[in-house]
Amino acid sequence: MNHAIRVHEYGGPEALVWEDVPLPAPRPGEALVRHHAIGLNYIDVYFRTGLYKAPSLPATIGMEAAGVVEAVGEGVTEVAPGDRVAYATAPIGAYAEARSIKADRLVKLPDAIAFEQAAAMMLQGMTAGFLLNRTYKVQAGQTILVHAAAGGVGLIMVQWAKHLGATVIGSVGTEAKAEIARAHGADHVVIGTESLPERVKEITGGAMLPVVFDSVGRDTFLTSLDCLAPFGMMVSYGNASGPVSIPDIGVLAAKGSLYLTRPTLATYTARREDLEGSAKALFEVVAKGAVKINVNQRFALKDAAEAHRALEARRTTGSTVLTP
Template sequence: MAKRIQFARTGGPEVLEYIDYTPAEPGPKEVRVRNRAIGLNFIDTYYRSGLYPAPALPSGLGTEGAGEVDAVGSEVSGVKVGDRVAYATGPLGSYSELHVLPAANLVKLPDSISFETAAAVMLKGLTVQYLLRQTYNAQPGQTVLWHAAAGGVGLIACQWAKALGVKLIGTVGSAAKAELAKAHGAWETIDYSHENVVERVLALTDGKKVPVVYDSVGKDTWPISLDCAAQRGLIVSFGNASGAVDGVNLGILAQKGSLFVTRPTLFGYANTPERLQAMAEDLFGMLTSGKIKVEINQRFALADAAKAQTELAARRTTGSTILLP
């Protein structure tokens, strides 16, 4: 027997249950991992609420974790029992002591990176990797706008952008978060609690706006993002923290300057073992070089996952948050 978080109906954090369950044996191409640390991410709340449908209910939750290989399937050759591994692309069920997943979804974890760091950084770090290096390959000297710059993804983006020589303007909700983002490498910050984001972007770019806007907030920031993108600029909508963007009239893209919009996911970029491994190596290189440092500012027991999600949704967290089995 082992412990896990599951939900039998969608809704708020109160639907999460901490239960005993019998972990499955791994299939031929699967591995069972004994989690030592588990990542907490906004996407987890989307599955819990029903915004993203779970394959079936009751369902486990979470897609990210790090630990040791506990058992391997008959056709698995890349890893063995006892190996240190990390994962970020699911399937659902990482909020557990033991988690079964395809061997293709694992990456081996270097000894220099702790389980807690890996659980805190895999999903967020790989997300920043594809956003800055693939979705829009930001170049030295360019200026980009990043909403929610003091969050877990945002603080990694601030550091990665600085390492690339990219000038990141980060939006934040308080003076404390502005200070945090700048301490992590943001070129400038905009406190939307009392500053007009569009006016500040225009001032900071001499009226040129930015070639790319990274938006994980969604509904609340969509109009702002449209007004901050330069002509033929790109809006990268990669999250829905304030609710999903809907009812979009494509004509607005023409009116705002022949804009481009994409709605990428990590699963669309790390879609083969080879791509996943290459992305992870890029991320691990940034970590081991010291160019990116991960701050785990909140730790919760696995049993307190509902409380952790409440804090995350209320934007009372900074940096990364992890669950400990």
């Protein structure tokens, strides 16, 4: 028996349907993974609503999970039955009790990493890692801005950036979330964004910032640009408030010859060696205790709709997992 959450038509959380699905035998190059925990991420909302299109409908959504390999297809060398593994890459399909996936997209879990911890950190943690170490290589002594600093990626970024020696300004929506960001190392926390450029100017003595990491999207994009120093980089990596639209690329010139990038984990882990390197870097900072992974919410996989409602209402902090 195998169950999955599937979307038959794009829509709200009610579009998530719990139903029986066949147990997929692994094809050549694939491994069958029995999930022990599944990560909840905002990209799942995008696939549910149709902002990001599934290859076809009905579709099983979800990008991230951890579990045990039950079988492998012909030619698989990366993993073997019995291996503890995790993944956080396309194609979608993680909202299931078991699935087959390309074996070269799996990474083996160190013994010290529990299934829930792995499912809670692979997508968010590797995202934080490539943003801070590759998209913009944060240096000790720099001051940076992290939006949604009490969210899943945000909390990891705050801790990891502090480990790198940066001063971190966190932007959050409520005082409760401000306390969470401070508790995880944020040096300065700003509630709301109306006064954000003024606060950044005050904190930096007028120098402004070399980089802003923004997962919120439409509501914070222009404000984020106003926080950057000349030649600063705007890293827009999410659309929690809606997709970003730039009416005139000249705004980047007017605000100081700024750089803009829209990176994705899929691109940064497309090569096997990059995937393994990203996972290794994440496992190392977690093993050192420099980054602590907080599983603050748990839902049964069959209750994924309720999990989506909590996520979209911004009632979640840290990471959330679904359990089959």
